[in-house]
Amino acid sequence: MSGAATRALGMAKRLFRNKGALAGFAFIATVTLLAAFAGFLPFDPLAQNIVESLEGPSAAHWFGTDELGRDIMVRVVYGARTSLLTAAGAVAIAAAIGIPMGLVAGFFGGWRDAVLMRLVDVLLALPGILFAMALIAVIGRSQMAALVAVGVHGIPGFARITRAQVLSLRKRDFVTAVEALGASSTYSMFRTVLPNSWSPILVQVVVLSSVAILLEAALAFLGVGIPPPTPSWGEMLRTGKSYLYEAPYYAVLPGLVLTLTILSLDTIGRALSVVLEDRQMIGGDTKLERVP
Amino acid sequence: MTGYVLRRLLQLLPVLLLASIGIWAMIFAVPGGPVGMILGENATPDQVAAMTAQLGLDRPVVVQYWSWLTSALAGDLGVSIHSRQTVLSLIAERLPATIQLGLASIAVGLLIGVPVAVISALSPGSWLDRTLSGWSALALGVPTFWLGILLILLFAVYLQWLPSASGYVPIWQSPLDMLRNVVLPALTLGVYVSGIFARFLRASLVAELRADYVRTARSKGLAERDVVGRHVLRNALLPFVTIVGLMLANFIGGTVVTEAVFTYPGLGRLLVQAISTRDYPLIQGCILVILVIYVFVSVMVDVVYAYIDPRIEYS
Numbered sequence: 184m185s186g187a188a189t190r191a192l193g194m195a196k197r198l199f200r201n202k203g204a205l206a207g208f209a210f211i212a213t214v215t216l217l218a219a220f221a222g223f224l225p226f227d228p229l230a231q232n233i234v235e236s237l238e239g240p241s242a243a244h245w246f247g248t249d250e251l252g253r254d255i256m257v258r259v260v261y262g263a264r265t266s267l268l269t270a271a272g273a274v275a276i277a278a279a280i281g282i283p284m285g286l287v288a289g290f291f292g293g294w295r296d297a298v299l300m301r302l303v304d305v306l307l308a309l310p311g312i313l314f315a316m317a318l319i320a321v322i323g324r325s326q327m328a329a330l331v332a333v334g335v336h337g338i339p340g341f342a343r344i345t346r347a348q349v350l351s352l353r354k355r356d357f358v359t360a361v362e363a364l365g366a367s368s369t370y371s372m373f374r375t376v377l378p379n380s381w382s383p384i385l386v387q388v389v390v391l392s393s394v395a396i397l398l399e400a401a402l403a404f405l406g407v408g409i410p411p412p413t414p415s416w417g418e419m420l421r422t423g424k425s426y427l428y429e430a431p432y433y434a435v436l437p438g439l440v441l442t443l444t445i446l447s448l449d450t451i452g453r454a455l456s457v458v459l460e461d462r463q464m465i466g467g468d469t470k471l472e473r474v475p
Numbered sequence: 476m477t478g479y480v481l482r483r484l485l486q487l488l489p490v491l492l493l494a495s496i497g498i499w500a501m502i503f504a505v506p507g508g509p510v511g512m513i514l515g516e517n518a519t520p521d522q523v524a525a526m527t528a529q530l531g532l533d534r535p536v537v538v539q540y541w542s543w544l545t546s547a548l549a550g551d552l553g554v555s556i557h558s559r560q561t562v563l564s565l566i567a568e569r570l571p572a573t574i575q576l577g578l579a580s581i582a583v584g585l586l587i588g589v590p591v592a593v594i595s596a597l598s599p600g601s602w603l604d605r606t607l608s609g610w611s612a613l614a615l616g617v618p619t620f621w622l623g624i625l626l627i628l629l630f631a632v633y634l635q636w637l638p639s640a641s642g643y644v645p646i647w648q649s650p651l652d653m654l655r656n657v658v659l660p661a662l663t664l665g666v667y668v669s670g671i672f673a674r675f676l677r678a679s680l681v682a683e684l685r686a687d688y689v690r691t692a693r694s695k696g697l698a699e700r701d702v703v704g705r706h707v708l709r710n711a712l713l714p715f716v717t718i719v720g721l722m723l724a725n726f727i728g729g730t731v732v733t734e735a736v737f738t739y740p741g742l743g744r745l746l747v748q749a750i751s752t753r754d755y756p757l758i759q760g761c762i763l764v765i766l767v768i769y770v771f772v773s774v775m776v777d778v779v780y781a782y783i784d785p786r787i788e789y790s
Binding site: 302304305310312313317320321322393397404405417423424427428434435439441442446449450453 | 489490493494497498501504505612613615616618620621624625627628632639725731732735736746747749750751753755758762765766769
């Protein structure tokens with residue numbers, strides 16, 4: 184087994200010694216598997232059956248049925264697909280833009296740093312939900328709009344964390360050594376500084392996933408997220424809210440799954456940051472072998 | 476001091492300028508642009524030309540932005556397409572409701588968060604501390620719109636003590652009615668923000684408790700409640716002011732979701748309505764006002780902090 188794999192395995196072992204993180208991981212894994220393989224299950228999230236509308240939880244429909252007689256549990260499973268895909272896409276956008284921004288700002292400093300960080304300030308000056316809503320007001324409601332809106336909201340986090348990490352690594356001996364050996368700044372930046380910055384970035388990935396799922400659900404709850412009939416947790420809460428008297432489970436159960444997902448990710452994120460900070464203290468500059 | 480305030484305000488200018496350009500340019504990114512938005516899709520070229528001239532869209536871009544900015548600064552945010560009222564009057568109508576909810580939520584957050592923080596900080600690592608930290612994690616993780624729905628189910632549907640939809644009753648009109656209407660949304664937001672308050676205050680309390688002056692105070696025989704109440708809490712509360720202020724700034728712009736849960740007539744709901752009716756002047760106005768308030772409250776927080784903490788230098 185390679186060194187990296189051994190290290191990752193050791194880290195995972197330490198991470199899952201935390202029972203909360205283990206439970207959270209089990210929950211996220213279950214939701215992800217269900218979402219991924221939902222298409223193979225013999226249930227249709229759009230199948231209507233008006234006769235069975237707003238029925239309480241039963242053996243046939245574990246979470247009950249909605250106002251059109253659709254199975255709420257099946258829709259929660261398909262809603263997980265919407266949530267997870269949007270979160271993954273948003274995190275990818277935020278990382279793809281934010282990490283290079285922070286890298287360049289921290290590595291070169293000067294005017295590049297000033298310009299990029301002012302941009303980050305502007306993004307930070309707007310409350311996330313407001314920015315997302317403004318963006319959707321312009322480009323219209325769609326899955327792509329929700330994904331981009333949530334993704335842009337995540338850029339400042341990645342940019343700031345990467346920049347802080349780069350600033351602390353920039354003056355370390357092994358970076359100076361790489362540059363003294365004649366490495367280009369691109370090489371030094373991507374092959375030396377970035378590989379040593381991954382631990383806070385990894386924590387940020389988990390943290391932002393949780394934020395992204397929450398923000399996507401909030402947008403759908405406000406009626407500006409992914410348009411129906413695509414099942415989405417936020418949209419189910421929005422509709423369920425109209426039936427609080429007839430069918431309280433309608434809003435409660437999808438909300439419970441959403442809440443557990445967010446709490447799981449938060450727990451994993453906290454445990455991960457503890458484990459990684461530990462590793463950094465013990466391991467030090469583990470990537471010295473990357474010197475050209 | 477005056478110089479410090481002025482400098483902080485000057486630092487804001489680029490941020491506000493960039494954001495205002497973004498908000499102004501928003502309307503041009505909309506399919507059909509501002510003209511298509513007013514005339515609809517079936518307008519004749521003549522109508523389009525006339526409207527373009529009427530709106531001044533044939534002028535250079537810089538001139539257009541400048542005239543938009545100057546009239547916005549003078550309080551003219553345009554007229555709502557939907558209701559034909561001025562955007563400023565619509566916003567002015569909703570703003571007090573949002574501010575009242577924001578203040579009530581901060582109050583609830585402090586009532587829950589400060590005791591939680593003090594109790595956990597006094598016995599770090601104990602089972603009580605761990606339980607209360609669990610509370611903070613829960614308060615932060617539970618989506619406000621789900622918590623709001625649960626509160627409505629409990630207090631409005633089952634117990635029938637409180638209304639399920641909250642209106643705006645100014646506190647000076649009827650404090651009791653105001654309380655009945657604001658308690659559920661304020662509890663929803665207050666629980667969330669109590670998580671932030673508790674975490675932050677606990678961390679700064681634990682740090683302060685390790686300080687030398689605490690050992691001195693204890694060794695001269697001061698009672699523990701005086702050590703905490705007179706010395707530690709005072710020092711720990713200083714940075715805490717910043718967080719409380721920032722959350723207040725946030726709530727003035729960010730109670731959108733909670734307002735939707737309780738159909739509360741605040742600024743956030745106005746914005747959501749504006750977006751769903753594609754009322755662009757109103758959207759721009761709401762975002763601009765929320766942003767300006769948010770940014771100014773943040774600066775005020777910095778200024779207040781510098782004022783109450785004599786260790787901060789203004790230069």
